[in-house]
Amino acid sequence: MSKRRGLSFEEKRSRMLELFYETKNFYQLKELEKIAQKQKGITSMSVKDVLQSLVDDAMVEQDKIGTSNYFWSFPSKATNQRKRKLETLKSQISECEMKKKKLQQSKDDHANCRKDTDKRKTLLEKIEELSSRRDSLTVELRQYQGCDPELVEEAKLLKKVSLEAANRWTDNIFSIKSWCRNKFCFEDKVIDKQFGIPEDFDYVE
DSSP states (O other), X not given: OXXXXXXXXXXXXXXXXXXXXHHOOOBOHHHHHHHHHHHHOOOHHHHHHHHHHHHHTTSSEEEEETTEEEEEOOHHHHHHHHHHHHHHHHHHHXXXXXXXXXXXXXXXXHHHHTOOOHHHHHHHHHHXXXXXXXXXXXXXXXXXXXXXXXXXXXXXXXXXXXHHHHXXXXXXXXXXXXXXXXXXXXXXXXXXXXXXXXXXXXXXX
């Protein structure tokens, strides 16, 4: 046998309102905790949260009399709330319809201003021609970017720096080879083979 599903929070809210509407009475929290569980199946532990949510939404009234808080809600209150909500929605619909009419009128006015005159057609053709020309020039410009004087100078400078760095390391390698040759009496071929130095290793021109 499957376990019975508990009430959702919205179901508890709905049943709590039913309790108020059916009894048309005033209650304290402790009274509601007992009555709601017995009559509506709302656990006493959740009554306070359910009640507070209804108060926050102005669906249940709350007032302090002496040292005690009392809660109540009558069907007439719900009816009045629905009427006010309906009036608000009707007002919003009316405003939206007016805005729609204004926008439609504005659209029609602009459409009338854009009649297909010979001048407008000529201008549109000119715009299309210029756009096409711009795209063509952009492609052509990309092809000649390599000839940009600034890029060429930058490439020359980079080449010079790279060349100097390469020859500086070549100097260092020759110095190390000379030190090994003098220190350990190794031949150049032995050193080259040991350290993977090619036979044609030399300065870059």
